[in-house]
Amino acid sequence: MKLFGVHLPMMSSLLIWAVLWEIVGQLELTMLLPPLSSIIDKMIDIVPTASFMIALGETGRAFLVGTSAAIVIGVPVGILMGQSVLIDRLLLPWVNMFLSAPLTALVPVLMILFGIGEQTVIITTTLFAIWIIVLNARAGVKQISPSLVEMANCFGASWWQSFSKIYVWAALPEILAGVRIGFIRAVKGVIIGQLLVSIVGFGRLFELYSANFLMEHFWALLLVLFFFAFLMAEGLAALERRVSYYASNR
Amino acid sequence: MNLAEKISPVNDTSAVETPAVSVKGISKVYPGGVQALDNMTLDFPKGELISLLGPSGCGKTTLLKIIAGLIPATSGEVLVNDKPVTRPGNDRAFVFQDFALMPWATVMRNTAFGLELRGMDKSEREAIAEKYIKDVGLSGFEHSYPHELSGGMRQRVGLARALSMDADVLLMDEPFSAVDEQTRRKFQEDLIRLVEVEKKTFIFVTHSIEEAVYVSDKIALLLPRPSRVSEIIRPDICRELGPDAMRRDSAYLDTVEQIWSSLRSYVE
Numbered sequence: 374m375k376l377f378g379v380h381l382p383m384m385s386s387l388l389i390w391a392v393l394w395e396i397v398g399q400l401e402l403t404m405l406l407p408p409l410s411s412i413i414d415k416m417i418d419i420v421p422t423a424s425f426m427i428a429l430g431e432t433g434r435a436f437l438v439g440t441s442a443a444i445v446i447g448v449p450v451g452i453l454m455g456q457s458v459l460i461d462r463l464l465l466p467w468v469n470m471f472l473s474a475p476l477t478a479l480v481p482v483l484m485i486l487f488g489i490g491e492q493t494v495i496i497t498t499t500l501f502a503i504w505i506i507v508l509n510a511r512a513g514v515k516q517i518s519p520s521l522v523e524m525a526n527c528f529g530a531s532w533w534q535s536f537s538k539i540y541v542w543a544a545l546p547e548i549l550a551g552v553r554i555g556f557i558r559a560v561k562g563v564i565i566g567q568l569l570v571s572i573v574g575f576g577r578l579f580e581l582y583s584a585n586f587l588m589e590h591f592w593a594l595l596l597v598l599f600f601f602a603f604l605m606a607e608g609l610a611a612l613e614r615r616v617s618y619y620a621s622n623r
Numbered sequence: 624m625n626l627a628e629k630i631s632p633v634n635d636t637s638a639v640e641t642p643a644v645s646v647k648g649i650s651k652v653y654p655g656g657v658q659a660l661d662n663m664t665l666d667f668p669k670g671e672l673i674s675l676l677g678p679s680g681c682g683k684t685t686l687l688k689i690i691a692g693l694i695p696a697t698s699g700e701v702l703v704n705d706k707p708v709t710r711p712g713n714d715r716a717f718v719f720q721d722f723a724l725m726p727w728a729t730v731m732r733n734t735a736f737g738l739e740l741r742g743m744d745k746s747e748r749e750a751i752a753e754k755y756i757k758d759v760g761l762s763g764f765e766h767s768y769p770h771e772l773s774g775g776m777r778q779r780v781g782l783a784r785a786l787s788m789d790a791d792v793l794l795m796d797e798p799f800s801a802v803d804e805q806t807r808r809k810f811q812e813d814l815i816r817l818v819e820v821e822k823k824t825f826i827f828v829t830h831s832i833e834e835a836v837y838v839s840d841k842i843a844l845l846l847p848r849p850s851r852v853s854e855i856i857r858p859d860i861c862r863e864l865g866p867d868a869m870r871r872d873s874a875y876l877d878t879v880e881q882i883w884s885s886l887r888s889y890v891e
Contacts, residue, residue: 520723526711527715527717528737530740542725618726619770
């Protein structure tokens with residue numbers, strides 16, 4: 374972006390908000406919003422601590438397992454839905470329902486089923502991420518040019534060969550977009566799961582900090598989380614850009 | 624029919640080569656009741672280029688896809704080298720109207736894709752692909768991606784892929800219709816040379832009369848409503864003339880005129 378002829382670096386708008394935050398914080402209007410500088414001080418304090426590292430490990434593990442399951446199940450299911458009208462008719466209403474359902478309300482039910490612990494958090498994460506991944510993989514398959522599928526048939530492709538050599542690749546731009554959005558939803562999922570279970574990971578820390586009105590700690594943790602989520606989304610977006618060259622001419 | 628007549632065709636088949644592709648009483652009714660083909664019978668002799676020419680809706684692409692084994696016929700049968708067709712096979716290779724290249728794969732991988740599906744070794748299939756990439760004039764583009772090529776070059780990849788299958792029959796579905804006019808002419812000249820060199824049977828679907836007359840050994844003129852082969856035309860053109868003289872040859876122009884007069888009434 375250019376302003377008064379000066380080329381502004383990306384995300385320079387964040388600087389304005391950071392300055393505004395600092396000013397409001399320094400005015401001590403509310404204890405809920407400490408100045409940004411003291412939050413960053415606190416961040417440097419708490420990140421190396423053992424309790425933070427353990428929480429990070431727990432959250433990271435739950436997130437990775439949950440999203441991996443969402444991809445491993447979601448992508449093939451989405452591709453099958455795109456290929457077969459029958460499977461599509463059977464599953465689409467459920468996928469659409471869960472996509473818009475308030476999944477948070479399901480977590481207490483999951484706790485009864487899977488216990489108060491990591492398992493519930495992982496399943497919550499998967500549930501948050503999987504539906505959009507399914508829908509995007511399905512949309513990706515729907516737009517494959519029929520002649521590409523005919524080509525594979527014509528040259529004698531087996532079912533597995535057309536799946537792994539044509540469908541997955543032809544739908545890859547949509548699949549990656551779905552995974553990116555799924556991951557962002559999974560961040561919500563893992564934290565909501567942990568908050569409700571409230572004895573593991575970042576959820577426990579959030580609970581601890583807000584219950585004791587440790588607002589600097591609270592904001593520091595939130596910023597760290599935001600930073601991770603942002604890095605991940607950008608990483609996936611970069612991956613998406615690598616395949617976008619063929620998104621327009623499949 | 625008396626006995627003598629019944630016996631004589633048997634003697635004939637020993638003298639005359641069996642056709643590469645034989646279409647016998649093929650009908651195709653699409654779900655919803657649209658009749659694309661009605662009891663069509665047609666022979667495609669070995670080593671010739673036969674065009675299926677006709678206005679849109681005459682079922683020429685449908686017939687080609689039935690021969691390819693991509694869609695089933697409602698009744699009748701197709702024989703390729705005397706074996707009935709039930710599904711796609713190694714004896715036929717298809718060239719697609721919209722090229723059907725994998726945009727995420729290089730020219731090399733696209734060309735070798737048919738062989739890759741057969742499970743051939745990478746080095747072996749790439750050696751074969753290399754040869755055909757050279758044959759279609761794409762040397763130096765092995766590692767380019769389809770979006771980096773022009774339409775004409777993309778179809779050359781489609782052609783190289785079909786040729787590398789070493790199939791007896793090449794099925795071409797309006798292969799040059801998505802290519803600009805200049806490139807198309809060059810393509811047609813290359814195709815004539817290819818038919819001479821490759822000794823394969825080409826079945827070529829087109830809606831361009833000029834193109835059909837120019838490249839074909841034989842033209843099957845298909846007419847719609849009901850879909851049928853109205854006549855078989857053998858363009859009587861001397862290929863030795865060279866491409867430019869050929870296009871001015873009176874036999875060429877007469878054949879074009881003759882076909883147009885047959886088709887005229889079917890074009891709104």
